[in-house]
Amino acid sequence: MRITIKDIAELCGVSVGTVDRALNNRPGISAKTKKKILQIAEEMHYRPDHTARSLAKGRTMTLGVILFDVHNRSFAQLMNAIADKANEFGYFVDLVLTDKNQENELRCLEHLITRKVDGIILFTVNKGKEFEQFAKRLQTPIVTICNRLSEDWNYVGIDDRQAMKDAVQYIIDKGYERYIYICPPLAFRGKSNIYTQEERYEGCKEALREAGLEERLILIEERNYIHALDQIALTGSVPRTAIICSCDYYALEVMNALKAKGLRIPEDIGLMGFDNIDVLKYVTPPLTTVEYAVEEIGVKAVECLVGILDRQEEPAIPLLPYRIIPGATI
């Protein structure tokens, strides 16, 4: 049996109320008894029971975080940033993984509610009015990150459309003649929430359209994009081509494929990523990509949530900055 405040109370010959006052240094207790209680507690290696405290206080001091997994993109960094910042505010973090599965995400949300988390940071794959109603019914503050749900929800992220637009403009300036855009199946649009992916694609199209190059774009959105790439003439006397990937991981796979074909980057073909994931520093040639501060997304999300929880304030968060990392693949 673990030691409780009741045990401490008996040992000190006082009531549990007094022990509580000492332990949580609340007023209404003499310095002397307080000191004694704290000493005994220390000696007995007393550890408070957070479960009981939460039940009594109605708050768990815990933030739930919902992500796909911890591999993708820079989720590991994001997670670290969130955990650190939450700790600063005295909160702890519960991480749950959806594996990009919508049903799973619902279960994750239920789980966090069951656990009575005080607030939730959500990278959603769901969308639609029905889901939003479900989420509202949970009666728990939610901050969305990286993938917008709707204007009704707090959101922390970058302007993905403008960022991709800038990136493509950067490519255009280098004088490419043909553009291949690779992204996950936009056909999921109907079901899954791929807001960010859509935004990036729109940004690409906008840039090309404004440059009058719209018809030079080839969209590859199949699962097996490497295979699809093979189908497209990439060698010999073809227009000078740039491959634009909606995220770095695609770009890395493409880079492997291009290398395997013996193509030189960027002489034979240009390549652009997005996200600037941390492993890029070990990849040659250095990938041209778009960077933004993932950690900052985590920090801002926590600040927003804690603001709501601790101070009932809910300020809108401006979109975060981004920048193009030149690299050597464009």
Place this chain on the structure above:
Amino acid sequence: MRITIKDIAELCGVSVGTVDRALNNRPGISAKTKKKILQIAEEMHYRPDHTARSLAKGRTMTLGVILFDVHNRSFAQLMNAIADKANEFGYFVDLVLTDKNQENELRCLEHLITRKVDGIILFTVNKGKEFEQFAKRLQTPIVTICNRLSEDWNYVGIDDRQAMKDAVQYIIDKGYERYIYICPPLAFRGKSNIYTQEERYEGCKEALREAGLEERLILIEERNYIHALDQIALTGSVPRTAIICSCDYYALEVMNALKAKGLRIPEDIGLMGFDNIDVLKYVTPPLTTVEYAVEEIGVKAVECLVGILDRQEEPAIPLLPYRIIPGATI
């Protein structure tokens, strides 16, 4: 106010005991009332309060996991594996990060105890009798992974010494004449728990000793190992050198440095890593390294812990297998 079993009881005109029986399908309830209760609960969007349940049952159905962070090595994969396996058994996972700081680790342990986790999976940086006593005093089952504490504790991992020995033997067979071993400062030996690092280094020495090559080994254990490498003659008419790194991340940094110097791998210099982290697939040339199933470590650790918790059984876990990945850098 969120809805509770008491509310459901009133709505159904039954007692909380009956509601509990229905919700947790325990015996002693008619199919009819059960159905009604479940229906009302559904309609009212009832969510059980895990906090209250834990307090009543004395179990939280939660496993604590203590790691440095989620970047290093293959911690992300490890974490995913642990979370998945724990879910299978109906457990949830609480992850806490120590940032390789010993004091922090103590706080993390305290935290998990405060949260009343049922068991803990620990990648420790602490060691010594005092720490072990502290850990035992927590009265919570602990399974150590990846870094041994002592024979007193359950452990899941590989035979690092033998694995590195095999790796170095593999290098020796390729006819290298000089060996450079790079690892974190073994000087931390006194304070921090670097069991695994020591084992790997010993394995390297053993292999060389048995081949009569012991004096050909240069140990680099400074923080700034890239700088230290520079000091050592690596070009021109020097003995054919292999650089052995105690983990892949060092090897990747070294690879970058070698490339920057214009050295060819493995023609000019050999390079070996350890861990086979997942990003290696995007790195050229493919790094020769040692692989083992991180996921399996997670799975086994969870199985062990759940065995202790659910069935009071505590079987010793055999060390996991490993194998050398040839790559193209040796």
Place this chain on the structure above:
DNA sequence: GTGAAAGCGCTAACAT
């Protein structure tokens, strides 16, 4: 300054 007691929401043992 300190004690007593009523919860927090749920479980489980004991009645009926």
Place this chain on the structure above:
DNA sequence: ATGTTAGCGCTTTCAC
């Protein structure tokens, strides 16, 4: 088959 009740460990209000 169903109801009643005493906790689980802590917080908090109200007396003294």
